Amino acid sequence: MSASQTTTKFQSTSAFDVERIRADFPILKLTVNDKPLVYLDNAASSQMPQQVIDRLVRYQTTQHANINRAVHYLSEIATSEFEEARRKLQRFINANDEREVIYTSGTTDSINLVMHGYGRKFIGAGDEIILTTLEHHSNIVPWQMLAEEKGAKIRVVPINDAGELLIDEYEKLFNERTKFVGVTHVSNALGSINPIKEMIAFAHARGVPVLVDGAQAAPHTKVDVQDLDCDFYAFSGHKLCGPTGIGILYGRAALLENMQPFKGGGDMILSVTFEKTTYNTIPHKFEAGTPPIAAAIGLGAAVDYLSEIGMDAIAAHEHALLKYATEQINTMPGVRVIGTAEHKAAVLSFAVDGVHPHDIGTLLNQEGVAVRTGHHCAQPVMQRLHVPATSRASFAFYNSMDEVDALIAGIRTVQKIFT
Amino acid sequence: MTNYKSLYQEVILDHNKKPRNYGTIESPSHHAVGHNPLCGDHISVDVVLGDERINNIAFQGESCAICKASASMMTTAIKGKTRAEAETLIQEFLAMATGKLSHDACPNIGRLAVFAGVSDLPTRVKCAILPWHTLSGAFNAVATTSTEAEQDPMHAPIGDA
Ligand SMILES: Cc1ncc(COP(=O)(O)O)c(C=O)c1O
Numbered sequence: 001m002s003a004s005q006t007t008t009k010f011q012s013t014s015a016f017d018v019e020r021i022r023a024d025f026p027i028l029k030l031t032v033n034d035k036p037l038v039y040l041d042n043a044a045s046s047q048m049p050q051q052v053i054d055r056l057v058r059y060q061t062t063q064h065a066n067i068n069r070a071v072h073y074l075s076e077i078a079t080s081e082f083e084e085a086r087r088k089l090q091r092f093i094n095a096n097d098e099r100e101v102i103y104t105s106g107t108t109d110s111i112n113l114v115m116h117g118y119g120r121k122f123i124g125a126g127d128e129i130i131l132t133t134l135e136h137h138s139n140i141v142p143w144q145m146l147a148e149e150k151g152a153k154i155r156v157v158p159i160n161d162a163g164e165l166l167i168d169e170y171e172k173l174f175n176e177r178t179k180f181v182g183v184t185h186v187s188n189a190l191g192s193i194n195p196i197k198e199m200i201a202f203a204h205a206r207g208v209p210v211l212v213d214g215a216q217a218a219p220h221t222k223v224d225v226q227d228l229d230c231d232f233y234a235f236s237g238h239k240l241c242g243p244t245g246i247g248i249l250y251g252r253a254a255l256l257e258n259m260q261p262f263k264g265g266g267d268m269i270l271s272v273t274f275e276k277t278t279y280n281t282i283p284h285k286f287e288a289g290t291p292p293i294a295a296a297i298g299l300g301a302a303v304d305y306l307s308e309i310g311m312d313a314i315a316a317h318e319h320a321l322l323k324y325a326t327e328q329i330n331t332m333p334g335v336r337v338i339g340t341a342e343h344k345a346a347v348l349s350f351a352v353d354g355v356h357p358h359d360i361g362t363l364l365n366q367e368g369v370a371v372r373t374g375h376h377c378a379q380p381v382m383q384r385l386h387v388p389a390t391s392r393a394s395f396a397f398y399n400s401m402d403e404v405d406a407l408i409a410g411i412r413t414v415q416k417i418f419t
Numbered sequence: 420m421t422n423y424k425s426l427y428q429e430v431i432l433d434h435n436k437k438p439r440n441y442g443t444i445e446s447p448s449h450h451a452v453g454h455n456p457l458c459g460d461h462i463s464v465d466v467v468l469g470d471e472r473i474n475n476i477a478f479q480g481e482s483c484a485i486c487k488a489s490a491s492m493m494t495t496a497i498k499g500k501t502r503a504e505a506e507t508l509i510q511e512f513l514a515m516a517t518g519k520l521s522h523d524a525c526p527n528i529g530r531l532a533v534f535a536g537v538s539d540l541p542t543r544v545k546c547a548i549l550p551w552h553t554l555s556g557a558f559n560a561v562a563t564t565s566t567e568a569e570q571d572p573m574h575a576p577i578g579d580a
Binding site: 355356357359362363373374375379382388389417418 | 460481484
């Protein structure tokens with residue numbers, strides 16, 4: 001190891017007490033195949049601190065009932081905790097109004113809500129939707145379904161070999177038929193951070209609304225929807241140290257009010273007769289049926305936990321991990337980083353010459369190291385970069401420099417087995 | 420706990436590096452392409468089935484070491500066998516790889532027993548069985564097969580793989 005690498009490693013660990021943070025995560029104490037677990041699949045789903053687990057237990061043992069329905073004690077407390085969590089999420093993304101924060105089941109559900117609620121009402125035959133090569137399938141497939149139904153067209157922003165969006169090309173895609181833009185804030189496959197603020201401003205100057213897929217950004221950077229000026233922002237609880245089955249759609253109130261409901265049922269109505277149903281106000285208009293109450297309250301506790309550490313401190317530590325891991329990989333013959341954008345967050349995709357990613361994944365698992373291998377639900381970007389699949393290490397703030405070392409040692413073991 | 424390294428034994432690594440019967444056959448009597456949509460891997464299998472025996476067999480494709488070694492060893496095991504013998508071996512291999520039979524209970528399995536370890540790795544079972552699937556598809560004149568598809572001739576038996 002060179003002197004400069006040692007420095008990188010030392011500086012970031014001293015600035016951030018990762019061992020204290022790790023103590024909050026019981027799952028990190030596991031051993032896998034007799035090795036300490038090294039969990040580097042955070043982009044797929046993150047782990048949960050004891051504080052969130054405790055909150056779920058407290059809710060379930062002392063506060064659970066259905067919300068918005070009854071006047072009894074438990075229903076009132078569950079409703080108020082559920083709404084309090086909404087306000088925590090509002091503050092977490094700096095939304096102007098709590099009514100702009102809609103509970104969904106996750107990013108996928110949030111995007112589908114926009115497709116049905118906005119797209120099916122406002123996008124028609126011959127209209128164009130701009131997406132990017134970096135999108136996760138969940139921000140492609142709903143729009144393809146809409147395009148097929150309506151006879152609309154999808155235009156795709158290309159990337160360069162580093163995995164950066166070509167902004168000139170993005171701007172050239174706009175014309176009078178452009179009705180919508182969907183763009184990921186951070187690429188889940190490559191880690192590229194997209195210049196969404198500039199992209200949103202450009203679209204708004206042409207009267208086009210923008211949905212941002214924030215699934216990979218919300219866990220790693222401070223999100224301010226007012227500063228970004230986005231129209232919709234979607235993210236998932238389970239990538240944010242919260243439970244599965246809960247996610248958020250932020251939507252600008254004026255747009256949400258004009259949208260049609262996505263799902264019909266209880267709670268999303270004000271009155272129902274067989275002649276006419278009056279829909280509830282936002283956000284309830286989009287929250288049909290009994291929501292995942294415990295999960296929403298758990299997500300509220302998760303964003304409290306993250307905010308206490310501080311998103312800026314989280315981003316800085318993860319950046320140090322990414323930098324150190326990238327430096328290490330760049331010294332290894334036969335190993336190549338896939339995705340070399342100038343601005344990247346917490347994701348390191350790589351390829352090892354002569355070794356298929358699935359073999360890498362199985363062999364790293366044997367060393368206790370959990371990475372994701374495959375196409376990462378982003379086949380278009382894989383095709384563009386001519387790689388059928390990659391191995392992906394994705395970091396969270398509770399990962400340590402020693403865990404990067406374990407990853408690097410694991411890759412060396414893989415290379416040894418395959419030579 | 421199983422030592423997964425045991426799956427990556429010499430034989431498997433050797434067949435991965437130097438696959439036997441790799442390529443295509445000019446005019447095969449049977450042919451099929453197999454896909455594993457979960458990882459994008461695909462292989463083709465060409466067979467020349469004579470009156471009595473499998474006279475020639477070849478495979479080609481993009482895949483992980485487990486899949487490639489399984490295909491390579493499949494071709495060496497199958498060449499010269501009758502179709503009935505080959506079908507029996509396919510069934511034994513699938514049963515072993517999915518953990519339904521131990522390798523001791525598979526009388527014809529021979530050196531293919533090195534793949535017994537995949538049954539402990541649910542995410543890798545499909546890699547090992549893709550070539551066998553594809554061969555079965557070729558015999559049954561299913562031109563493209565998949566580890567996920569409805570028309571998959573082996574769909575039911577590997578449902579829990
Ligand atoms: C960029 C991106 N968008 C969307 C999703 C889908 O999230 P979920 O499965 O939680 O709905 C993911 C998750 O993998 C993602 O990484």
